[in-house]
Amino acid sequence: MAEYYIHELSENVTRKHVSYRNRYGITLAGDLYTAKNSDNNQKHAALIVGAPYGGVKEQGPCVYANELAQRGFVVLTFDPCFMGESGGEPRHVSSPDIFTENFSAGVDYLGLQKFFDREKIGLIGICGSGGFALSATAMDTRIKAVATMSMYDMTVAARLGMDAETVQKTKEQLAAKRWEDAENGTPEYISFFPETPLDNVPEELGEPVAEWFRFYAVKRGHHPNAAGGFTTTSNLAFMNYNILDHIDEISPRPILFVVGDRAHSKFFSETANENAKEPKELYVVDDAEHIDLYDRTDRIPFDKLEKFFKEAM
Template sequence: MKKILKMTALAAALAFSTTALANIEVTPMKNVQTVTVSQEWDKTFAKSDKVEHQKVQFRNRFGNTVVGDLYMPKNAKGKLPAIVVSGPFGAVKEQSSGLHAQTLAERGFVTLAFDPSFTGESGGAVRDVASPEMFTEDFSAAVDFLGLQAFVDREKIGVLGVCGLSGMAISATSVDSRIKAVATTAMYDMSRSMSKGYEDYYTPEQQQKIIKHISEQRWKDAENGNFALGWHELGFDENGNVATGTEVLPKTLEANAPEMLKRFHDYYRGRAYHKNAINSNSAWTATTPYSFFAFPLMANTDLLGDKPVLLVTGTNAHSRYYSEDVYKQLRTPNKELLIVDGADHVDLYDNLNKIPFDKFEAFFKANLK
């Protein structure tokens, strides 16, 4: 019996081997309720031989376990600046955010790409639900974790939000003085997207229809004892009724599908498919828009003060207006809008010829000092 207990303890220790990179000791957070994670390289991009990688787990202030991939330049010495990365909305750390994190680690930063709560490998009893507050908190929880590490300069921590996590990255930076600079790429303001639709096309009457639809869905979920799935940005059918679906992206697209939908499909259902990604396999819970109607992510950008902000979009990005509008809204004098020539929204996920890594490197080196 004692032998079995010892073997069980050993197995548990091996399963949660988050205490060391190759030559760097990682300090775990206390009282983290660990979750089972894959220790294999399962990213949608090639592993770099210039960095060390370690899967880590940490706790946010709600007690939820967040799982991330920690990247560090090989043979690094001393305390390094660090960058927290997450997004897109419905993606996982094995996709675009991980690619950004690994590439920036090659350029001298400690980076941490994480799955937001309730998604991917991160914890949360209800799966595939999004929360503007919780996802904002997850960025700050990642800062908590990085600040415990002996190889991180806790006075030099920034964040990078990709696509739908950009709003949460800005929100976290607005209220967390430990975050010194924020960059976004292919930005989506998910509160605006869900409550107003693409390019704000919802009429007030349509908004009320959606609110009624979501509210009545709560009755159904309460009666059924579970949370039904449904796409987060709701549309309308030919009769003017709210239209929903149980997949973000169908397995196959019609030939006449909109170009931006094809681009998303090629990425999530094609070259960057990952079994843990909502966008590759499933949908958000049907009531997910509820809190995004109630909590506009860009309401408190004045709290950024004079913190540096970099907004990256593409000339051909269908989401370009989000970055341009936020740039106009920001009062900080330390703001910059970079529009990448010839890039569309999805190019900024994984097109190494379009992602401006030189700019990200220069921005964070200049502002994390």
């Protein structure tokens, strides 16, 4: 599906399709990026890049991997379980545990390759994958450093703006939906974005919905494997967890939080930064909204990322 990558592959980079299983036995589909002049007789530092929540490897991750491979890293991108070319049934299910596990499964895969240094594996999580990457790093001490880009904590987002009464009503509605799903034999999934890219974002959309459409629903970021949203009852699992409860246990491994100055999601990174222990850094990108750190190479601070991981690992 090369025609669906949102960023052109550099002539100096090789992209290889790979697959591996997570601890649940689900096969993940990934892409491995290396510089064409890379010496496979040497052991290299590696990065794993996770897609925005609801996104796939051909979107934001391919932008990061293409650039960072040219800067000396081997980079693994992947489709989350139940999405894209990865396995898992039913489709479009979301799980805070399994989406966190996907990063550790990538560490397993990299660590079994002869040309990787097991002591030099780092993570980059974009949007919702930022929260999962932090959760994986808190659990998995094999991960030596983590950076988040426009981070979303989806377990916080699942309850955002709700009072106790609204939480209870939401649980009751989703519990009733589980009865419907059980009776139908399959969970309800309602896609959020159009099947074909739009020329313009509908004027009647408010923020941040309009922002999601500015990436996913138009040619800029549209992909047929990223129709938006997850099964309706997936939110129940996220309402029952807080994936960043143990963020302080990442220390003494370093964390870099990168966020746009105009990002509606900025508070997620600010809160996580407050709760994390040193070494940590909150890096604010000028004139950038949330989605700008998905694909805008004039906004993504690649020099900062390169320096961070080379010093950390």
